[in-house]
Amino acid sequence: MKKYLILQKNIQDKMREKATTLYLGPQHPGITGNMMVRLKVEGDTIVKATTEVGYLHRAFEKLQEKRNWLQSFTLLCRFCVPEPDPVEESYARAVELLEGREVPERAKYIRVLMLELARLGSYMLWYGGQNGSLGLYTMGQWSVGDRNYILDLFEELTGGRIYHMYIWPGGVRRDFPEGFEDKVLRTMDYLEKRVKDYDDLMFDNAIFQKRTQGVGIIPKEKAVEWGVVGPVLRGCGIRSDIRIDDPYEVYDKLDFEVPTAEGGDIWARALVRRQEVRQSIKIIRQVIEKIPSGDYYNPIPNPQKWTLPKGDAYARTEAVRGEVGIFIASDGGTKPRRVHFRGAAYVHGITLLENLLVGENVADVSAIMNSLGTCPPEIER
Amino acid sequence: MSFFDLKGTVKPLTALKQFGKKPHTISYPKESKEAADRYRGFHYNDIEECIGCGNCSTICQNAAIDMIHIEGVEGKKGDSGLRPRIDHGRCCWCALCVEVCPTGSLSLTKDYLYVSDDPDSFLWTPGVDNPEGKDKISFYTTNEISLNDFKRIPMPELEGMERVKSFAEVVLGYNEEQARAEASRCISCGLCTEACPEHMHIPEYINAIATGNDADAVRIIYDNNPLPEMCGKVCTRRCEDVCAIAVRGEPIAIRWLKRYATETALTSEITREIVNPEIKEANGKSVGIIGAGPSGLTAGYYLALRGYDVTIYEANAKAGGATMYGIPKYRFPIDSLDKQIEYIQSIGVKIHFNTKVGKDISFKEIYDKFDVVFMGVGFPDAWSLGVDGEDAKGSMQAFRFLHMVNSGEKVDIGDKVVVVGGGNVAIDAARVSRRLGAEVTILYRRRVEDMPADWEEIEGAEDEGVHIVPQGIPIKVHKDEKGHVKSVEYLKAEMVPDERGGRPKPVAIEGSNTIIEATSVMAAIGQMGDYSFLGKEFEDKIKIERGRFVVNDKQQTTDPKVFAGGDAVNRTADAISAIADGFKACKAIDEMLSKDKN
Numbered sequence: 001m002k003k004y005l006i007l008q009k010n011i012q013d014k015m016r017e018k019a020t021t022l023y024l025g026p027q028h029p030g031i032t033g034n035m036m037v038r039l040k041v042e043g044d045t046i047v048k049a050t051t052e053v054g055y056l057h058r059a060f061e062k063l064q065e066k067r068n069w070l071q072s073f074t075l076l077c078r079f080c081v082p083e084p085d086p087v088e089e090s091y092a093r094a095v096e097l098l099e100g101r102e103v104p105e106r107a108k109y110i111r112v113l114m115l116e117l118a119r120l121g122s123y124m125l126w127y128g129g130q131n132g133s134l135g136l137y138t139m140g141q142w143s144v145g146d147r148n149y150i151l152d153l154f155e156e157l158t159g160g161r162i163y164h165m166y167i168w169p170g171g172v173r174r175d176f177p178e179g180f181e182d183k184v185l186r187t188m189d190y191l192e193k194r195v196k197d198y199d200d201l202m203f204d205n206a207i208f209q210k211r212t213q214g215v216g217i218i219p220k221e222k223a224v225e226w227g228v229v230g231p232v233l234r235g236c237g238i239r240s241d242i243r244i245d246d247p248y249e250v251y252d253k254l255d256f257e258v259p260t261a262e263g264g265d266i267w268a269r270a271l272v273r274r275q276e277v278r279q280s281i282k283i284i285r286q287v288i289e290k291i292p293s294g295d296y297y298n299p300i301p302n303p304q305k306w307t308l309p310k311g312d313a314y315a316r317t318e319a320v321r322g323e324v325g326i327f328i329a330s331d332g333g334t335k336p337r338r339v340h341f342r343g344a345a346y347v348h349g350i351t352l353l354e355n356l357l358v359g360e361n362v363a364d365v366s367a368i369m370n371s372l373g374t375c376p377p378e379i380e381r
Numbered sequence: 382m383s384f385f386d387l388k389g390t391v392k393p394l395t396a397l398k399q400f401g402k403k404p405h406t407i408s409y410p411k412e413s414k415e416a417a418d419r420y421r422g423f424h425y426n427d428i429e430e431c432i433g434c435g436n437c438s439t440i441c442q443n444a445a446i447d448m449i450h451i452e453g454v455e456g457k458k459g460d461s462g463l464r465p466r467i468d469h470g471r472c473c474w475c476a477l478c479v480e481v482c483p484t485g486s487l488s489l490t491k492d493y494l495y496v497s498d499d500p501d502s503f504l505w506t507p508g509v510d511n512p513e514g515k516d517k518i519s520f521y522t523t524n525e526i527s528l529n530d531f532k533r534i535p536m537p538e539l540e541g542m543e544r545v546k547s548f549a550e551v552v553l554g555y556n557e558e559q560a561r562a563e564a565s566r567c568i569s570c571g572l573c574t575e576a577c578p579e580h581m582h583i584p585e586y587i588n589a590i591a592t593g594n595d596a597d598a599v600r601i602i603y604d605n606n607p608l609p610e611m612c613g614k615v616c617t618r619r620c621e622d623v624c625a626i627a628v629r630g631e632p633i634a635i636r637w638l639k640r641y642a643t644e645t646a647l648t649s650e651i652t653r654e655i656v657n658p659e660i661k662e663a664n665g666k667s668v669g670i671i672g673a674g675p676s677g678l679t680a681g682y683y684l685a686l687r688g689y690d691v692t693i694y695e696a697n698a699k700a701g702g703a704t705m706y707g708i709p710k711y712r713f714p715i716d717s718l719d720k721q722i723e724y725i726q727s728i729g730v731k732i733h734f735n736t737k738v739g740k741d742i743s744f745k746e747i748y749d750k751f752d753v754v755f756m757g758v759g760f761p762d763a764w765s766l767g768v769d770g771e772d773a774k775g776s777m778q779a780f781r782f783l784h785m786v787n788s789g790e791k792v793d794i795g796d797k798v799v800v801v802g803g804g805n806v807a808i809d810a811a812r813v814s815r816r817l818g819a820e821v822t823i824l825y826r827r828r829v830e831d832m833p834a835d836w837e838e839i840e841g842a843e844d845e846g847v848h849i850v851p852q853g854i855p856i857k858v859h860k861d862e863k864g865h866v867k868s869v870e871y872l873k874a875e876m877v878p879d880e881r882g883g884r885p886k887p888v889a890i891e892g893s894n895t896i897i898e899a900t901s902v903m904a905a906i907g908q909m910g911d912y913s914f915l916g917k918e919f920e921d922k923i924k925i926e927r928g929r930f931v932v933n934d935k936q937q938t939t940d941p942k943v944f945a946g947g948d949a950v951n952r953t954a955d956a957i958s959a960i961a962d963g964f965k966a967c968k969a970i971d972e973m974l975s976k977d978k979n
Contacts, residue, residue: 071477138396142399157419158419159417159419159420197396201392206389302565303477305567
């Protein structure tokens, strides 16, 4: 017995000395996009994590300098495929701010509808990703299937399922097609029923609870300092939401709550998202009820000769992953002088992730990444 | 939490109730989904409607659209003959090409499935390679949602009844803000450049105006047109007829923008400073030009820049030819060309005014004196009606009448004027008569929409109270006992379609005789040349056919030393064609004389 203990101690010592390096990504189902995390592990425990980006650099910001103000807008949806609309929204509002362009009231409501539908669609994907990273694949099949009904709405309204290219400076591109409001309400009824099934399968699931509670904890006192935003910050018990703090479009005319949860772990973040899905449905119902008739678009001039006054503007939008801000600078020409983009993933995907992974189990890396909602193209723009 | 969590273990099992339910997405047997009514799928292009302006190609931020020649589509005025070809490997289906299409011919369809292992097969010409797409159009543009600006900035003008009180200029000109806004509507397709006889660099100077570089605009204009003031006021603007925006909206006011640009250069010195032309050293060759009309001035200006010694002989006291004397002063004020003539003279062009060739100086003298002669003599005479009683007092040629009024002579027209014709001269004569206090009727044998006159001119005449009688063919001018015009008798006409496919012909209806009272009758049915100045010797040498000089494609007459241009050569008979002739002749003369040198 004594011999065995000595042997065990020897092995443990040797293991400790022999830290192994693991490479997670750039192609890996547990990674939320094309980026890599280099993990130094001792046994199952991570001692150091280094994020490596650069696999997805598409030079969006530079490309926009070569395109006129309108052409730039078609690039934006590619910043984050699961939820492109907040980026379009930020850009449109920044351009409107710089130019002083009025947006019709109806367009504002349609934009809110788009943003909330996008939020729902994105959360549906998150359900799949978060549970998939824990081995609970049924959830993903359900939620991605239900997301299709939202994509159908997008297709009806914008003509595209994933890349909508719909919110543009001055308003939105097209008005509601006939009978669209009813379709939205029917879809909301259906989703409301489904989120109860999700609760049964996911939130009441002992495995899900045990795998998420106490994992990937962000200390509340550090969260703001680290630059954490969005649902991740609200999962630390801090009530912060641009829709309330700096209302845009018609959010100040709508009644909704900003859910928070204490704990700062994956579980808390999941609880926040669980509530937000319900809030989004509530917002969408209000939009359909309150939307005024009228213009949906304040036409921009001929895009080839459309110039914006000299100056700069910044607009930010609350996306699923957090704050999405766009800074534009104009030299008075037909093209942006500079477009700078700042998404939540820049913080969540690099510095925060490196901090959170230390001390965690290798098996939890994917779960933690998914709970942060990283979108690598947003980092590498 | 205990190790065994009963609720957490049992609750997920409720998922079992989903067994046997119809799945969301996969359907057996596999059926393809019908796309939404607004789906952005593969492109479709209506080849007939498309004019090949290339705006789709310009807006495409992926460079997925090429403009290519396709079989069966030929270029013509207002159609480049090119059609878009889309690389579906690059396309991102943003549909901006659809939103900016000025004709609305381009749209997206519900088709979205195409599989091939041949990368080249993803390049296709919408409308040609997928004719079936016509029935599946889903994402299209309308006038309301188009990104093109179809509404023209209205030109400030004098009020209709205010105008007839004087010969003050009707058009007031754009101010800076209006000009920028109007110029910003242009999509720079260049169809106008092709349609302009002189091929002016229209998109370039409009772009300069849009971006606030008026001096650049003037410089670009002077590159091949030394008389922009003239064109800016009275050009027949073929460019606007073919404007891509005009397919569904009002064309860009190209003429007024040119006018705006020239107005920014206030004097001839400023013009010279802005244009800053490169004048070559004198080469010892000389060119004589007859007529200081648009073609003569153009040839003179560009030849002088190339180092030739240029002398122009002009019969009238002012330069400008038919534009100066044939166009009323409310459209083309008497001092309009002063600045430009001064500028042209400053380059070194010598102009002898009040010197009529054939009277004050013989053609032979000019012919012998210069290395090359250019004739821009125009059409000084007019056709008569050829009806009974035309010799009555008060019956006159509209063109002569305009010439007299413009020269400051007093003309007695009485209080009731009938103008016969439907061209710009007829409208001009009518509007001038209105200003002289007469009631005016225009008699035209076809319909109003067939009138060759400018639509703006016709509208202007109507605003000023000119009465237009379409489909009326004059047959007799009645005289009173003093031999003065008393009335005009005409027959009503009906339009008979032309069997050969031409425009419908007016045919008189027997017994529909109608009489209009009149104190004057003006014939405005066309002008003709007067070539008596040539003299016997040259009448044989220089061939004239159907009233016009015969020239080759270099504006050279049958006498190689003599070139000609303007109304006396081309059938279009407008200022810009004359300018084009002058420019062409200048190049040919330069080519010929510089060859001699070597």
